[in-house]
Amino acid sequence: MTDLALPARNGGLGPVRSGVPWTTALGNLLNLSGPLLVASLCVLAGLLGFTTYASYGSDAALGIAVGAAAVVAMAQTLILAARPRLLEPLFGGLDRMYRVHMWLGISAMVLMILHQQIEPDFERTVRETGLGELAEEAGEVAFNALLVLIAISWFRRLPFIPLEIPYQLWRFSHRFMGVLFAIIVFHQFFVDMPTRVDPSLSVMLNTFGLAGVIAWVYTEFVAPRLRRREFTVSDISRHGDTTAVTLSPKGRTMRWRPGQFAFFRAPDAGFSEPHPFTIASAPRPDGALTLSIKGLGGWTRRLPDALRTGMRVQVEGPYGRFDFRKGGARQIWLAGGIGITPFLAWAESLTETERRTIHLVHCVRTPEEAIGVETLQAAAARNPRFSYQLVATAREGRLTAERLTEMAPFALRDADLWFCGPKGLKDGILEGLKARGQTPRRVRFEHFEFA
Numbered sequence: 001m002t003d004l005a006l007p008a009r010n011g012g013l014g015p016v017r018s019g020v021p022w023t024t025a026l027g028n029l030l031n032l033s034g035p036l037l038v039a040s041l042c043v044l045a046g047l048l049g050f051t052t053y054a055s056y057g058s059d060a061a062l063g064i065a066v067g068a069a070a071v072v073a074m075a076q077t078l079i080l081a082a083r084p085r086l087l088e089p090l091f092g093g094l095d096r097m098y099r100v101h102m103w104l105g106i107s108a109m110v111l112m113i114l115h116q117q118i119e120p121d122f123e124r125t126v127r128e129t130g131l132g133e134l135a136e137e138a139g140e141v142a143f144n145a146l147l148v149l150i151a152i153s154w155f156r157r158l159p160f161i162p163l164e165i166p167y168q169l170w171r172f173s174h175r176f177m178g179v180l181f182a183i184i185v186f187h188q189f190f191v192d193m194p195t196r197v198d199p200s201l202s203v204m205l206n207t208f209g210l211a212g213v214i215a216w217v218y219t220e221f222v223a224p225r226l227r228r229r230e231f232t233v234s235d236i237s238r239h240g241d242t243t244a245v246t247l248s249p250k251g252r253t254m255r256w257r258p259g260q261f262a263f264f265r266a267p268d269a270g271f272s273e274p275h276p277f278t279i280a281s282a283p284r285p286d287g288a289l290t291l292s293i294k295g296l297g298g299w300t301r302r303l304p305d306a307l308r309t310g311m312r313v314q315v316e317g318p319y320g321r322f323d324f325r326k327g328g329a330r331q332i333w334l335a336g337g338i339g340i341t342p343f344l345a346w347a348e349s350l351t352e353t354e355r356r357t358i359h360l361v362h363c364v365r366t367p368e369e370a371i372g373v374e375t376l377q378a379a380a381a382r383n384p385r386f387s388y389q390l391v392a393t394a395r396e397g398r399l400t401a402e403r404l405t406e407m408a409p410f411a412l413r414d415a416d417l418w419f420c421g422p423k424g425l426k427d428g429i430l431e432g433l434k435a436r437g438q439t440p441r442r443v444r445f446e447h448f449e450f451a
């Protein structure tokens, strides 16, 4: 795999320099409100747990506090996993929501370990019941199983060993989280506890417990039927190891903004697992859309041979908030390899009335690898403020910050940088720009990998 083949692994909101418009600052603040909200709810559960049981001693109160925070953290991981579209703006997109989901899961694991270590002991203060004992034991079993699953999720790439747990195995193990969480909720609900305490904590935990279980049921059984839209494959064309698949809606059309992505599956071809792909075309009146899929792994390499025109496929979405219209008057769009897809949709959507000055730089290994050249040429012909350039690294060497500065028709320090591509390319360019005093006003980048 060349370094240009895989898009950025992490990122999001880049450096924001002073002089940023207030609307942008407000947007950034909004993106932070989601993470702050979920963290506050965990802290609130912890505080409520501590104060409710403070009279039983600090150990008992602390044990309850971390257990309560763990339940709320776990419930919220399940709620975020349901991909609630309404919450996307609070996180700045689904990719960042998944990042928060991951950190919540890790926090839940740490809190659960602490809960087990400081296990509150109410044996002398409460009358034990059979159901309470069952809840105690069930909690123990679920706790250990959850730890294993969360650890698998966390260590997808095994530390110190160049071995990655296959995505499918990881995804499969993830499915059981909800069942185990339901057992934890059962534990929390029925375990023998002192009864003469303020019920606020119980109300909070029961609410989150129920919400988490409902979210899991929705994710696993309801959403797959509700959210998927039927399409048929209307065109397939290959360009090296990238396949452009055009899909036409059957029935309900999908509305999306250029730069958004969707989950695609083709069960009739034996590809039932949904995979995320950016919609590489602008919205069209007939609702057709194009995905450009690069063969990067088992699924994406085998798919093109199995697809046929006329075949029924399913699309779920759209998701994401990668939108150049939120940016300023001067923009650099920088793409690495298949990271060109959101820019193709943007370029196709550009009209002659677009007032922003935009320069797109697409890094590929060889010129033959470049996809969407006609789309970019047409956009440049339509709008003189849009220009683009191909950098073939096998011939010209790697793109450097110095070269990028020379290519841009404006000073980069006065422009916004939109990036989609390998993390190494982004980091190298940003470092170089900083050293040259050309740090862009804003840097936005798209995740092509969740978490």
Ligand SMILES: Cc1cc2nc3c(=O)[nH]c(=O)nc-3n(C[C@H](O)[C@H](O)[C@H](O)COP(=O)(O)OP(=O)(O)OC[C@H]3O[C@@H](n4cnc5c(N)ncnc54)[C@H](O)[C@@H]3O)c2cc1C
Pocket (backbone or CB within 6 Å): 095, 167, 261, 273, 274, 275, 276, 277, 278, 279, 280, 292, 293, 294, 295, 296, 297, 298, 299, 300, 301, 338, 341, 342, 447, 448, 449, 450
């Ligand atoms: C928001 C987003 C937009 C994307 N847009 C494009 C695009 O326009 N064109 C393109 O070619 N690729 C795109 N990708 C990448 C594409 O989804 C992966 O290359 C593809 O899923 C890899 O699957 P595989 O089994 O062939 O490869 P593998 O080698 O099995 O997987 C490679 C990596 O892809 C990720 N992945 C695998 N399966 C899934 C899945 N079912 N759901 C989510 N992630 C998975 C995992 O992180 C895994 O480590 C995008 C990814 C994301 C997250």
